[in-house]
Structures are given as C-alpha cells and as structure tokens.
Amino acid sequence: MLGLFKGMGITLKNMTKPKVTLGYPHEPIKMPDRFRGIQHFDPEKCIVCNQCARICPTNCISLTGKKHPDPNKRGKIINTYDINFEICILCDLCTEVCPTEAIIMTNRYELATYSREALLKDMKWLHANDQMIRQDNISSKPKRGGK
Amino acid sequence: MLRTEEMVLNLGPQHPSMHGVLRLVVKIDGEIIREIEPVVGYLHRGTEKLAEDLNYTQIIPYTDRLDYLSSMTNNYVVCHATETLMGLEIPEKAEYLRVIVMEMNRVASHLLWLGTFLLDVGALTPFLYCFRDREQILSMFNELCGARLTYNYMRVGGVKWDAPAGWLDKVKNFADYMINEIQNYHELISGNEIFLQRTKGIGVITKEMALSYSLSGANIRCTGIDWDLRKKQPYSVYDRFDFKVPLGKTGDLLDKYHCRMDEMVEAMKIVKQAVEGFPEGGATMGKVPRVLRVPEGEVYVGVESPRGELGCHIVSKGKDKPWRIKFRRPSFYNLQVAKELLVGQNIANLVAILGSIDIVLGEVDG
Amino acid sequence: MDWYIFVYPVILLAIVLVFVMYAIYFERKVIGWIQLRKGPTETGPKGLFQSAADVFKLLIKEDIIPSKADRPLFKLAPILAYVPAFSVLAVIPFTDAPYLKFSNVAVGLMYYLALSSITVMGVLLGGWASNNKYSLLGGMRAGAQMISYEIPLVLSVVGVVMSAGSLNLTEIVETQIAGAWNVFPQFLGFVVFIIAAIAELNRTPFDLPEAESELVAGYHTEYTGFRFAFFMLAEYTYVFAMASLITILFFGGWDAPFGLTFIPPLVWFILKFCCFVFLLFWLRATFPRLRGDQLMEFAWKGLLPLAIINIFVSALLKEVPFLSQYF
Secondary structure (H helix, E strand, C coil), X not given: CHHHHHHHHHHHHHHCCCCCCCCCCCCCCCCCCXXXXXXXXXCCCCCCCCHHHHHCCXXXXXXXXXXXXXXXXXXXEEEEEEEECCCCXXXXXXXXXXXXXXXXXXXXXXXXXXXXXXXXXXXXXXXXXXXXXXXXXXXXXXXXXXX | CCCCCCEEEEECCCCCCCCCCCEEEEXXXXXXXXXXXXXXXXXXXXXXXXXXXXXXXXXXXXXXXXXXXXXXXXXXXXXXXXXXXXXXXXCHHHHXXXXXXXXXXXXXXXXXXXXXXXXXXXXXXXXXXXXXXXXXXXXXXXXXXXXXXXXXXXXCCEECCCCCCCHHHHHHHHHHHXXXXXXXXXXXHHCCXXXXXXXXXXXXXXXXXXXXXXXXXXXXXXXXXXXXXXXXXXXXXXXXXXXXXXXXXXXXXXXXXXXXXXXXXXXXXHHHHHHHCCCCCCCCECCCCCCCCCCCEEEEEEEEECCEEEEEEEEECCCCCCCEEEEECHHHHXXXXXXXXXXXXXXXXXXXXXXXXXXXXXXXXX | CCXXXXXXXXXXXXXXXXXXHHHHHHHHHHHHHHCCCCCCCCCCHHHCCHHHHHHHHHHHCCCCCCCCCCHHHHHHHHHHHHHHHHHHHHHCCCCCCHHHCCCCCCCHHHHHHHHHCCHHHHHHHHHHHCCCHHXXXXXXXXHHHHHHHHXXXXXXXXHHHHHHCCCCHHHHHHHHHHCCCCCCCCHHHHHHHHHHHHHHCCCCCCCHHHCHHHHCCHHHCCXXXXXXXXXXXXXXXXXXXXXXXXXXXXXXXXXXXXXXXCCCHHHHHHHHHHHHHHHXXXXXXXXXXXXXXXXXXXXXXXXXXXXXXXXXXXXXXXXXXXXXXXX
C-alpha cells in the first residue's frame, strides 16, 4: 500500500510545480540559430554549380541557369530555382555543399498550407524569405580536409 | 455446457496502443488469446532499396527515419560501416560528440518507452513527466544540429557541427538532473503495487527463447544474458568509459523495466564522463575525400541502439553508392518473439507485453 | 401535490448538468496541473466554457448508428444508463432544510443501491448492441466488474446502517451528528466502500470497461453525438451521486466539524463532496489500471471478507459498553 501513497505524494507535489506547456500558436517558439528551417535563396550569390540539386536526397530542388547577360563575364546566372516542400526533408545537405552560401537555412518552420501547389516555392519566394537567417553556417568555415 | 465461440479481433493498424501501425490479428476466446498473427509492413518505405541509388552522404538523412526515436544511433551505424570499409580515421572530438549524443538519444528513447509503456498499463501521468525530460534532450539536440528528431548530424568521417558554446555544460547539468529525476520515477512507479501486479511474472522471456529469437537490447538483458555490444565489441570510444550493463534475472516485464531504468542512469554516467574528458581542440571532421568512393568489399558493423543490436551490412563495388545495404533492425527481430509470448495471455497483458518489447514501427517495417 | 414537486427536479437536473460540465473542466484542469500542463485555456476566460463547447459540439453532431447494430437496443442503452443515475439523486439529502430534500424515503440507501445497479444493464446493452468487438469486450468487463463490486459495496455499508438503525439517509446523518462521523468507527467499512465505489464508477484504477489503451473506448466505442453525451453524463452524474453518498454515509453529511457552525450546512456538504471528487481525479492521475482477473480476485478475496469482518466487528463493538455509543 505504501507505494500507492508515495506515488500520490509525487503527483500532488507536481501539481504546484511550474507548468511546461508552451503557448505556441499565441507566442512563437524561438528556435536556436542552427535550426534547419525553410531555406533562403540569394540569386546574386548563386553560381549555378548544381551541387545542391545533386546532393538532395529527395530530388526536391530543380534549377536552371542562363548565360550571363554581360557578355564580358563568364559563367552563368540563375534563371529558375524551385524547391518542392512536399518532399523536402530539410536535411541541410544543400546548404552544406553550397560553395557561396547562396542557399542557407532560416529559422522559419511553419509550412502548413491549404494546397499542394502552395508548397512549390520558387526563386522569388525563397529570396523573399529573408527573416531569421542562420548565422552560423558551416560553409563559411574551412571545408573538410583532404584532397 | 454453454456454447462459446472464438472471435477474431483486429488490433490495429489504428489502435491506441499499437505504437505505430502494427496490426495484430488475434483470435480470442473471451479475453484469452488463442492465436495471434502480427502483420507488419504498413510503414515500409524501402529504405534499403532507396539507398542503393543514393550516395553515402545522402543515405544518412534516410536512416534518421528508420528508428525515429534514436536517429543518432542510426546515423552512427551507417557512418561507422562506411568508415570501417574505407579505413578512415575519426578525430577524437567527433568520437566524443558521437558518444554524447548517442547516449543522450538512448535516454530520450527509453524515456519515451517508459511513458508509453505506462500508458499501456493505464497510468497517464508518467507519460507527461517523461516527455518533459525528453523535451530537454530534444532541445539540446536542436541547438546542436538544428532538428529535434531527424538529426542528420553525423557524416562519414566525423560530425557536422561542433558543440555550440555552453552546450557541454548544459549536457552535464542535464545528466545530473536526470540521474536525480530517475529516483523520482522510481518513487512514482516502481513501488506502485498495481504496477507490480501488472508486470511481475508477466511476459517471461526465457534464456533459450531470447537466444533462439536472436533478441537483443533490454529484451535479452532482462533474462540475465550479458550481451551489450558496447562492452562485447567496443566501437567508437566506449572502451574509455566506465559503465555497467544492467541485467535482469527472470525476464519478466518488471525486469525489463528495471533494465531500462538502470540503462538510463548508466547512459547519463557515460555522458558525464565524456563531457569531462572532452578534447579541447581538434577538428570535427577527419580527412575525407570530397567524393566518397568506398573501396570494393563488404562490411558488417553492429552497434547497441536503445532497442538492441543495430547492424549495417554494406556491399560496395567501388562506386560512390552502395551496391547493397542491409540494416539489421533490432525492433524487427525483437517483435518476432511476440507471437510466442502472447498466446494464452489476455488483452490487458497483450498490450503491456507488446509495449515492453519496445518496437518502433519505422524500424520494423524499414 | 404541490407545484414544486415538478419544479425542483428540473432545477436539480440543471444543477447536475452544470456540475457535470464543471466536473469535467475541473478534472481536465487538475490532471493537467498534475501533469505539468495547463489544462483547457482556449475557450472562454481560462477555458471555462470548454465543456459547454464540447457538449454543444456533441449535441449538433450527426447521430451515427452502425448499420449492423441492434437499433432499438442501441438507442435504449444510453437512456437505461442515465435514468437510474439521475433517479438516485432523489433520496440524497443535501442539508437538513426541507426544501433541499426531494423525498425522505425510509429505505433511501436501499433505493440508491438497488437503482444504481440498473445502469450496468445500459452499459452491457450498449456494448452488445453496437456490434463491435471492442464494445462487446467493454460491456462484458463492465458487467463482470459491477456484479463483483456491488456486493462489497452493499456489505460495507451494513455497518453504517447498523449503527444508525435505519436505511433513511437523513437519519444516518443525524446519528452521526449526535455521535461521531462514521469514517472513524467504520474505518474498515469506509475503505472497502471507497474502493468499491471507485470500481462502481468505472474510474481509474478500475476503468477496465473503457480502458483506452486496450479497448479503444470500451462499451461506447460506436456511440457518437448526444448518445455518447448521455453515457458521459451518466458517468459524471454517478460521480455526483457517489460523492454525495460518501459524504452522507461517512462524513456526517452537512455536519459542521469543530463547531464551525457559522458556515452554512450546505457549504460544508459541498466542501466534503469536493474533496471526494478531487480524490477521484487525483487517483486517476496517479494509478495504472488493474487487470480484469486481478480486479475480480481483489473484489472476492480481498474486499468481500473485509466487508464481512467489518460487519462482525461493528456488531461486536455495539455490545461493548462505552464504545457502543459510536456503533
């Protein structure tokens, strides 16, 4: 019988302890800096190297480039850049391989919409998504050693 | 003589205590189970097949989703297998970080087990307490790698992030808090006579059963067989830490409960030792070629996940993708014993026994 | 025939409905606090209208009857469960004031215990008529449990009846006011009664008929809308009735302890009543569920002998000089 009363004592003690519930929809949850949220994309920085599309485990990134409008400059600039958030798993690999930090994570995590089409985010949308951008990006640090 | 009839009952895939989408086709006589047939595969995503088309870095986020309650261990097993095959050297700092997160993940996983197991036997409150403590672990992981469940933290050759400033202190404080908190759990649960009634002598796994079904984790240790891969085949830097492997005696639900509770304490002790011995400097990534080409060959590595022996078998043909990858998923093996354990029990015991095996359907179905 | 014979029951029904709504609210809050949560906070200030909103939702929901269900019985079951739950309130004296007593029946306690066992028929019928295997199992468990616990429940109050020399609830309270609260001399009976009462109410740790983790929702798995509401209403009305009965039988009803008579008797009654209701919620938040066979064993091998011992001891002590005034 003693065990039963001991347990009741524990539950009664906990009744007055501070509550741990978060007021989520009313107050937003502050995510730590490294949080992997919806990506921000900066077309200026992109060099159309296609690495992000290649590393993506779910193939949710599709991009096209075009010739640089200035004929004196070499290389390409980005034309379209889409991420399909129906299948994106926010694994962080695209931002990890990006050599110029054109694509980086933000702290935004709310993706719920009423239609599937709304989950197809294009370059404009991703560029406008420029709040709470992650500061501590791994690609700014020396890359992994080796060859 | 009253005419009685057996009745076929479909428990699951939608049922409050099926821990996911397991389905049990049960033939019951009153409440006594006469026959039982587990049906698995509702969450099958073909991770092994998908992995054949992915390069080694890309496989890691997929392993997050196998046993989604201990993603760190899953991350580790695939990295460890690849590293073994490539003969890579892992920096000490990365190894320490790996051990810390794996052991914390073990505690998080056991806490969830504890909560749901008690829900299965009818106690509502411990579930919330377990979640409160698990939440702290998850938010620490969130700070470390930016996600709460699908960490994608480890890389072939090391880990992605170094510990952020002040993180290790937090971990150490948490370890102290948790060891103390487990005493509270004991006070709330372990002495409760109703809980003892529900678990003592129920669902006994014998040593022979445990061996013949190839059980692992707490399911084999509760029978008294000393089998922990961290001790038997030390990997990473586990040989540097001093910890015990809790063993049961009889193999009933109560023993399993105590095994897991003690494992949490031991895991927290490992974490504390790892934080104390944490190397100051050094990289978090070893020398890894830019494109991972794994030499031709085969490798099998097993690690001790919270659920048992998690194995990864890679066959490589020298490409940047595995030719074949196979995971030994402990939940799948452990679930097999359910059929033998459950016949002759009643519905209330079924739920408790199934809960005690600690299955994760993401892992069972692959 | 006076007009208030018709009006008072209606007022009582309204009070019971409000009690049920706020008992559910209070239960969610208490269990929330114990579990480090806040409980309902969204609907109304501090979530006060949450239960009202829930009830409203249940009332406007589509009424679904499974096609293979036994329709007449399916419809009858919630009524059969609720009607006795409300009828037992007729004999409960809330204070000694005449306008708060509905009927002063000489066999009040008998009436209560006899009528309250009809509810299990509703539960059993509902479980059977739903044509659902979980419901059937839940109904079966409910039947078995009620039959087992009815016996220790009835036997445990025999001591009280013996000391009062009456089955009339008002007289039982009056004997306690003259002597001592029954909880002290009849402690064994009280323990047996409270355990059996919790089992009768189908509440944790004896909530087997609706064991969520095993039987989904037990006997009311298939019930929706207002029929489901009736089952819930019956359950919480029994909480109301049982809490009142315990207050009357063992805690001296409206009797003011320590001579604190400046607090009105009705308030005393409500205070004692609330303590028991809180105890129920507290137990629910703490305990796991017993297993069916253990439950039966506990009733027949544990509670029943204890209840019988209690009767013998009370009868014996009634003959002892000095002590006899308490028995």
